[in-house]
Amino acid sequence: MNKWISIFLTFTLLLVVSACGQGAGTPNEKETNLGSDEEQYEDQEDVVEDSDQLEEEAIEEKEITDAPTPEESTKDETNETESLDTLNLYFADAELMSIYRVKRDVEYPKDEEGIQKALQLWVAGPVEEGLQGLVPENVIVQSVNIDNDIVFVSFSEELLNVNVGSSGELFITEQIAMVVEQFGYEQVFILINGSEIDTLSGHIDFNEPFTARSPKDFEPYNK
Known part of the structure; x- marks a missing residue:
């Protein structure tokens, strides 16, 4: 046990x-x-x-x-075209003594297209009494090209049908130059059907570009 x-x-x-x-x-x-x-x-x-x-x-x-790369930024800035929201047109009085400026509330891009539209509006003539247009209303602004800060404007051949003396021919060149001046260019070369001409009505040489004057040289039309 x-x-x-x-x-x-x-x-x-x-x-x-x-x-x-x-x-x-x-x-x-x-x-x-x-x-x-x-x-x-x-x-x-x-x-x-x-x-x-x-x-x-x-x-x-x-x-x-x-x-964005610098090139792309520059391209974007370039594509942003400025616009002109008030346009001055220039017309002579009935006696061809002076040129007056009149305002139009229109918006045009500050580029070749805008210049072309502005000049076509100038061709249409004034609506104010006491002023007159000096070019035929059937004139067509065919094209606008810019080269080395000179604006080349081609009009249709109807522009050759103007019936003006030396003062009228000078007024036409000044009015065209003053319309273009608002888009940032001081010189304009006038062409017919894309080609140079010697003169418009026999008084002024058209073989050189015309230079715009100061807008202050022209009084606003208030009559």
Whole structure:
């Protein structure tokens, strides 16, 4: 009987010792697992930081790529054409003594197209009483071209049908030059059907460009 009791106690003692050994190893395993979790978390943080940095670099690169080049900026500025919202037309009085300026509330671009429209409006003549147009109303402004700050205006051949003396011919050239002057150009070369002419009605040389005077030289028409 005592023998079996001894065996039982010995077996129980072995179980207790074994259990204590397993319990002692558990904290090490927990520490190991905890260390692995911390390292994994740090790795994830590094990945997130790297991802954020790559995203920031990609955004910066896109901003640089999308930024307009100096050439594109200049092109955009060039495409933004200024406009003229008030136009002065110039007409002679009935006695061909003076040239007066009259205002038209129109909006034209300050380019070749705008000059062409303005001159065609001048060809149509005045609406004010006491003023007269000196060119036939069927004259067509065919084209306007700018070269070296000189405006080349081509009229249809009907312009040759003007019936004026030297004063009238001078008035025509001055009126054309003054219309063009508002678009930023001081000199205008008058053509017929795209070709140079020697004179319009035999009094003035048309082989050189005409230079505009100051608008202050012409009184506004208030009659």
